[in-house]
Amino acid sequence: MSSGTKQHPGVILVTGGGGYVGSHTVVELLNANYAVVAIDNLSNCQVSNGKPESLNRVEKLTGKKVVFYEVDIRNKDELDRIFKMHKISNVIHFAALKSVGESTQIPLSYYENNVGGSNNLFQVMHDNGVKSLVYSSSATVYGIPLALPLTETHPTGQGCTNPYGKTKYFVEEIGKDLCSAYPDWKVVSLRYFNPVGAHPSGIIGEDPSGIPNNLMPYISQVAIGRRDFLRVFGSDYDTKDGTGVRDYIHITDLAIGHLKALEKISSPSFKGFQAFNLGTGRGYSVLEVLKAFEKASGRKVAYKLVDRRPGDIATCYSDANLAKTELNWVAEKDIDEMCRDTWNWQNNNPNGFS
Ligand code: NAD
Numbered sequence: 001m002s003s004g005t006k007q008h009p010g011v012i013l014v015t016g017g018g019g020y021v022g023s024h025t026v027v028e029l030l031n032a033n034y035a036v037v038a039i040d041n042l043s044n045c046q047v048s049n050g051k052p053e054s055l056n057r058v059e060k061l062t063g064k065k066v067v068f069y070e071v072d073i074r075n076k077d078e079l080d081r082i083f084k085m086h087k088i089s090n091v092i093h094f095a096a097l098k099s100v101g102e103s104t105q106i107p108l109s110y111y112e113n114n115v116g117g118s119n120n121l122f123q124v125m126h127d128n129g130v131k132s133l134v135y136s137s138s139a140t141v142y143g144i145p146l147a148l149p150l151t152e153t154h155p156t157g158q159g160c161t162n163p164y165g166k167t168k169y170f171v172e173e174i175g176k177d178l179c180s181a182y183p184d185w186k187v188v189s190l191r192y193f194n195p196v197g198a199h200p201s202g203i204i205g206e207d208p209s210g211i212p213n214n215l216m217p218y219i220s221q222v223a224i225g226r227r228d229f230l231r232v233f234g235s236d237y238d239t240k241d242g243t244g245v246r247d248y249i250h251i252t253d254l255a256i257g258h259l260k261a262l263e264k265i266s267s268p269s270f271k272g273f274q275a276f277n278l279g280t281g282r283g284y285s286v287l288e289v290l291k292a293f294e295k296a297s298g299r300k301v302a303y304k305l306v307d308r309r310p311g312d313i314a315t316c317y318s319d320a321n322l323a324k325t326e327l328n329w330v331a332e333k334d335i336d337e338m339c340r341d342t343w344n345w346q347n348n349n350p351n352g353f354s
């Protein structure tokens with residue numbers, strides 16, 4: 001990562017900057033002397049003083065101001081105003097709805113927000129001559145793995161079983177079509193595996209609203225006493241201990257991956273669309289994560305083995321070699337650090353940002 005004192009030319013527009021991945025990425029961008037403008041519609045943020053609380057805390061953490069606007073990416077006029085006010089060179093696009101279960105209940109909202117919103121954003125970028133995009137994609141675009149580890153050449157779109165996953169896939173396809181139509185467009189799509197953890201300071205972290213869907217926030221809420229026990233979804237998978245296996249990646253490693261993507265996309269030789277996996281290349285079972293969390297927190301985490309969760313797959317982990325060779329990026333933090341930093345955040349902020 002370049003962290004000299006010289007400011008990088010141009011401004012990085014970060015959509016969804018108040019969210020979990022967005023706020024951690026803004027920290028790394030500011031620390032590396034990028035000029036940042038963050039936008040968010042506040043639909044999934046705790047707000048104080050008209051700003052996401054996460055970004056107020058990013059200011060404390062970095063000692064720098066965060067330029068923030070409340071903007072919905074579905075509103076072209078609002079977006080256009082931001083592009084006219086700032087000399088934007090690149091966009092990092094996080095803004096999306098992200099709950100797999102919810103997407104099966106309100107699919108139209110997911111298509112409108114994630115696909116319609118992205119299409120709007122790309123139109124406004126194009127109109128304003130900004131043609132460089134780093135996109136938040138997901139391992140979910142691979143559907144049910146045909147082979148493991150998952151490489152970027154694995155088919156995408158087939159077997160995406162829920163509307164959320166399809167929106168991630170469709171937006172990648174829009175990015176590819178843009179690059180085919182316009183040779184000066186550049187898109188890097190980052191396919192995250194399972195982001196977990198928090199900034200090591202414990203000042204920002206993941207703050208899911210309501211009952212957490214994901215494993216790590218659920219475990220940490222059991223450890224802090226907000227929930228009674230973890231339900232382990234499935235203990236009869238064909239895995240080392242029968243529970244689901246995933247490739248967990250520390251949020252600061254993931255955030256730094258975006259800076260590496262920016263460096264790549266800004267190099268004159270980079271052209272067109274390219275996808276990269278961001279993962280560790282290692283899978284951990286639910287019970288292994290639980291044990292690691294107990295070790296990191298010194299707390300017992302009660303659990304019950306229950307039926308499989310519909311739509312879950314047994315095993316998913318990345319081949320992250322392309323990011324290593326092409327982006328000069330590797331995930332450095334292990335499962336113990338992921339658990340330690342999750343616990344540190346949870347312990348310092350038992351009720352998240354509120
Ligand atoms: P998040 O909900 O914490 O952050 C998303 C942010 O986008 C929120 O602050 C929300 O208010 C904002 N937003 C939503 N719709 C918007 C709109 N129409 N206009 C403006 N802002 C809007 O989620 P996250 O975990 O930080 O995820 C960020 C991105 O990473 C998403 O695109 C998600 O699909 C992708 N992703 C996340 C994970 C994960 O496990 N966290 C895994 C793979 C991919």
Ligand code: UFG
Pocket residue numbers: 098100138139140192193194195213214215216218230231232233234243244245246286309312
């Ligand atoms: N799990 C439990 N109990 C829980 C929650 C999860 O046993 O309360 C298990 C799941 O069955 C799975 C593993 O923990 O085996 C991980 O589940 P998560 O819900 O944390 O993550 P997923 O792999 O299901 O999905 C996540 C994001 C998706 C994203 C995908 C790949 O939620 O949006 O990673 O990036 F697409």
